[in-house]
Amino acid sequence: xxxxxxxxxxxxEKHLRVLRELGVEVWVADVTQAGRDRxxxxxxxxxxxxxxxxxxxxxxxxxxxxxxxxxxxxIVIECLAAGRPCFVEKPLAAAAxxxxxxxxxxxxxxxxxxxxxxxxxxxxxxxxxxxxDDGRIGRVRFATGRFAGFKRPRSDVGVTWTDGxxxxxxxxxxxxxQPTRVLAVQRDFLGRGLDDMAITVVSYGxxxxxxxxxxxxxxxxxxxxxxxxHGSLVADYGLGTVSLHRGEHRRGASGWEAIDLGxxxxxxxxxxxxxxxxxxxxGACAGQVPNAVPPEDGVRALEVAEAAARSAVLGCAVTL
Numbered sequence: 001x002x003x004x005x006x007x008x009x010x011x012x013e014k015h016l017r018v019l020r021e022l023g024v025e026v027w028v029a030d031v032t033q034a035g036r037d038r039x040x041x042x043x044x045x046x047x048x049x050x051x052x053x054x055x056x057x058x059x060x061x062x063x064x065x066x067x068x069x070x071x072x073x074x075i076v077i078e079c080l081a082a083g084r085p086c087f088v089e090k091p092l093a094a095a096a097x098x099x100x101x102x103x104x105x106x107x108x109x110x111x112x113x114x115x116x117x118x119x120x121x122x123x124x125x126x127x128x129x130x131x132x133d134d135g136r137i138g139r140v141r142f143a144t145g146r147f148a149g150f151k152r153p154r155s156d157v158g159v160t161w162t163d164g165x166x167x168x169x170x171x172x173x174x175x176x177x178q179p180t181r182v183l184a185v186q187r188d189f190l191g192r193g194l195d196d197m198a199i200t201v202v203s204y205g206x207x208x209x210x211x212x213x214x215x216x217x218x219x220x221x222x223x224x225x226x227x228x229x230h231g232s233l234v235a236d237y238g239l240g241t242v243s244l245h246r247g248e249h250r251r252g253a254s255g256w257e258a259i260d261l262g263x264x265x266x267x268x269x270x271x272x273x274x275x276x277x278x279x280x281x282x283g284a285c286a287g288q289v290p291n292a293v294p295p296e297d298g299v300r301a302l303e304v305a306e307a308a309a310r311s312a313v314l315g316c317a318v319t320l
Contacts, residue, residue, distance in 0.1 A: 001282060002027065004060040004084075006053045006075060007067035008035040011089065015066050016042060018275050022282065027060050029053035057082045062285050064278070065089060068156040073098035076113060077105045085112035087281045090169075091161050091305065092298030099302045103295035112291050114281045115298035117169040121277045123270030124235040127242040128226060129174060131266060136244055137228030143171055143209045144227075149220040158195035160186065161305050164213040167224070168202060168304040169297060174226065177204035179300065183317040184308035189216070200308045231261070242266040 003019055004027040005012060012030075016039070019026050027048040028039040039049045050056050053063070053075065063079045065072060065088040073093040076086045086106075092115045093099040106113040119125055131137065145167035154162045172179060181203035186195035197214040222237035231246040246261035270276065283289040307318040 001025070001062060001285065002060040003282075004029060004053060004056045004063045006030075006063060006065045008039050009066065012066040013038065013042070014274060015064055015278070016044070018272070018278050019064065021275065022279060024282070027056045029056055054078065054082075057084060060084065062086070062282070064281075069161065070094040070156055073102050076102050080105045080109040080111050080113070083109065083111065085281075085285045087114050087116065087278065088298075089116040090118075090298065091157065091165055091302055092295060093302065094157065096299055096302040096306050099295065099299040103299055106295050112281070112284045113295045114277075114284060114291055115293045115295060115301075116277065117166070117173075117293050117297070117301070118273045118277050119166050119170045119237065120173055120293060121271075121273040121280070122237055122240070123268040123273075124224075124237055124240055124242050125170065125174070126270060127266040127268045128224070128233050128235055131233055131242075131244060132174060132226070136231070137226065137233060137246075138230040139228060140175065140207055141227045141229065142207060143174075144211075144223075144225045145170065145209065146212045146221045146223045148212060148214045148217045150218055151215055151220075153190065153192065153194070153196055153215050155192075155194075158186070158188075158198070159213045159215060160184070160195055160198045160200065160308050162213075164198055164200055164211045164308070165301050165305055167209070167211040168200075169293075169301045170224070171202065171204060171209045172297070172300060175204050175207055177207065179204055179304050179320055181317055181319050182304055182307035182311050184311040186309065186312035195309075195312070198308065198312075200304075202304055202308075233266075240268050242268050 002025040006029045008030045029050050030036050036049050063084050063086045147163035184200040187197040200211045202209045224235040226233040235242045244264040280292040284291045311318045
């Protein structure tokens with residue numbers, strides 16, 4: 001398969017590596033000279049490196065879009081019009097309205113659009129889902145997610161759209177429920193006009209989730225905790241670990257007791273998430289597997305992010 005990679009920034013370089021490992025013929029489009037030079041330096045033949053992605057569309061079978069969010073919808077819709085299936089990094093678009101336009105274009109073209117919600121493909125996610133399906137912690141009560149760390153802020157969207165959105169999609173995937181209500185606090189400490197610290201409470205029916213994201217705390221935190229009636233699942237996406245902590249609160253003669261029933265480390269074996277994600281896309285393009293993350297799922301995550309922004313301004317919850 002011939003795949004056009006649009007955008008060769010830091011994350012685009014990871015896509016280039018994985019696509020080559022998967023054995024596809026990679027073309028690269030980048031509007032910057034530096035990006036095109038990097039592609040050639042990484043052994044992409046010069047004749048397969050272009051400035052304008054449109055130039056390469058007749059020569060490729062699929063497109064992988066790794067550009068700023070505000071360009072996603074335009075690029076994907078044009079590629080779909082040329083009959084090319086697309087992988088597009090999250091967020092699907094810079095606004096839910098644009099995302100819905102992409103979903104409609106994908107439906108009209110009859111082509112795959114897979115959104116890059118990479119946490120779905122992480123071995124830790126598989127371990128959590130298996131434990132939930134097996135009823136290991138009983139009925140889910142609530143969940144928390146934290147995506148934080150001292151790093152350079154992204155310039156096209158705020159931290160909610162950059163990092164918090166991982167958990168908006170992940171919890172919908174794990175819980176099998178649609179988001180229904182959003183309450184958020186956001187701050188712009190750097191004065192860029194974009195949030196750089198956010199706390200978002202997203203309700204999935206009667207299950208509350210709390211998502212924290214920021215660019216300031218030391219280290220790198222990629223954590224997820226799912227709390228149930230009979231214990232909790234604790235995942236560290238950075239380390240790739242998941243542990244099951246069994247325990248219950250029981251009422252005795254002298255009041256409530258916290259009963260610790262032990263800890264179990266769960267198996268989290270699997271491929272690199274980005275590799276699994278792109279492999280799934282190639283399989284969907286070939287008709288071998290269903291689309292793992294359809295554009296409608298990307299739109300749902302965008303709707304939560306937009307509701308969070310409204311909630312932060314209004315100072316109250318927003319119903320979806």
